[in-house]
Amino acid sequence: MMTKREGTHDFDQIGRQIASHLEQGIRDGIFPGGICSLTVGSRPPIVVARGHTSSGQQSRPVDADTIYDIASLTKVVVTLPLVLLAVQQGRLSLNDPVVKHLPELEAGPDAEAKRRITLYHLLTHTSGLPAWRPYFLEGSGRAAYLSLIAAEALDGTPGGQVIYSDLGFMLLGFTLERVWDEDLDQLARRLLFSPLGMSMTAYKPLEALAEHAPRIAAAEQGNGYERDMAIRFLSERTDQRSLDMLKRAASFSWRQGTICGTVHDCNAHYGLAGVSGHAGLFSTIADLERYMKIWTAETAPLLINPVLRQFAARTHTSGCSPIQRALGWEASPTGGTLEQVVAGCSGGDLISPAAFGHTGFTGTSIWHDPLRQATLITLTNRVHPTVSTEILQWRRAHHNRIFALIMPCR
Template identity: 30%
Template sequence: MAPFEKAVRLIKDTVESRRLPSAALGIGIGDTVCVKETFGATSVTPEGIPVREDTLYDMASVSKILSTSMIALRFIAEGILDLADMLPRYFGQDAVPEDKKEISLFHLLTHTSGYPAHIPLYEKIPTPELTVPYLLSVPLEHAPGTRVVYSCMGFILLGKMLERISGKTLDVLAREEVFSPLGMTRTGYHPLDAGTDYSANTAYTERNPLTGEWLIGQVHDENARFLNGVSGNAGVFSNLNDSIRFARMLAGHGVLDRKTYLPRRIFDVSIQNHTPGLEENRGLGFQLAGGWHSCSGRFFPQSGFGHNGFTGPHIFVDPGSGLWTVLLLNRVHPTRENAEHLRVRRILHTLIAIGLEERSLPPEPLSPS
């Protein structure tokens, strides 16, 4: 742990000073786990218990790579999907308006579809069943392919597309295509369905505005909650152990425990920058490093890729060295007004990058006797 000692101390001090309620931190290189530490309690309330390696966190938008993007990439590798496939192929020529007929899978994965960043579906439609017709009717904010606008709406539609292609719900698809193959035994949607022990060992987020009760094992994202907890943009819960397995697969360019999860060609193209010159660097579902303001900062290798989520978690990887980091947070507990994670995350990646450099230095020469 020595090269990453400063990184560990940063997270430990941040939690102990109560700037963040809890954290689960993993750092490694390839298959080697260098750091696996937990800090704080599941809640600031008296009911909170110490966080463990198997404590569940709401992964928020990290769900986009844990579930939706991975399923899409697997379908591409299986010849079920193609990046050039457009909405009419799956939702019907007559159902898709003219302004959306040329939105492709590529546009949805790279956030260049033209969809707005956010629409409160729970205020616009009475039931989840109307999601697809409503999203197909929403005016686009720009022509497909001309701008990057990070859009949960595009990923909600992508999730519905995957369901329509397969005839299975997204939670089942994620289990079959991602979590089971990768041995992520405690990752999934609707964690409380798996047993009562999950609720006791789950990090709290905010209070449900409708009931006033703490959200524990219920997705924090309002649209995902409206969609019964299973959505293309959010809804997955995971823990440190499982998230580390996912990070190791990413660091292995699609290989985990000597087994190929994604073909190397599919994986490597997915982490290329497909939006040069636009507002953000985006891969196929992946957020890419880029500049001082990105979640990994300016000093982490700028070839890095991964994703972060609104509730605080993130997974980020340097494909060159195999360096990876997993940081699970419930920074929205007790309130989303806490934005300390943004600064802490960038500093963490700086310290990790420095630790990697120190780890790579040759040993000091022996003094002559």
């Protein structure tokens, strides 16, 4: 039944606005196609698709069954809820030192500080770990990656700052595998995807969703973007380890053709066989709608305890940075200059103080605003055929245009 508040919106106008902005992104060459879902209250989602899954002659039109590499949305669609489920079952505490579960982390520099890093720090990106490293040039496999992260000096102090870190979510994935004694992809399927009916969501979709492979949207043509990023990063360093890695980068077997069906992220692909806590997941718009019921459902059965859910979605870093972090999620910004706030928040300028969301490098995003009872999910492949840097501006404008049409309910 439609509520009075839902009846005040012109959903046809909202649908036209979504379509118009997707079409603008296609005309501007930001992505070849995309799909957007907007849910307001109890009303069925507005779903709008435009464009194609690639720029090639044989490309398919984007539709509700198109499968996207959702990149860092993996952090909040897999790793975060599995940590919360482990907390509910008493397998983990958010205050657990990471070394309790991964003692290998102490075998390197800053051991004393690393002993103070908790799961809470990893979830809020306040551990002090670096943001990114091209570890795939040095090794592969979980044991090798854990050793490489242990050998890394911290870029900050535990709890002292926000550094958005892929490394931290790799460690969370390793922790989950330890405490459940199960591979992360199997764990996610058993505890999340199957119970939620997310039948089109998986790591390694060419294996797990093989019959649906033609529905996968294309990613970058080769690994040029991350190759150049690795070379730039290593060229700025003078230590012998980095110089050796720079030599390996010159002869590394970078992917050359269009990436489609294997994860775009190089650490996930080359280093961790497609399965990681920070990236690797593929999904569809409908499955992500199902997933967001974890965060929006008000009646039983609830996968996550409501108290823990509310705690996870609120701001936890107000003293650290104008770019706010919840547990896993990005939170609505507070403090800082207007320039810092606007530049830092992927949700745009109009989200309420209670809103939370996340983005993926490949051109994906989820934002939920509880005061509007609205969830906006957007999937694009802005990395095809090459990476477009204009997605950041497009995304904020997209969120502004849509959220401006939805009135808060209180």
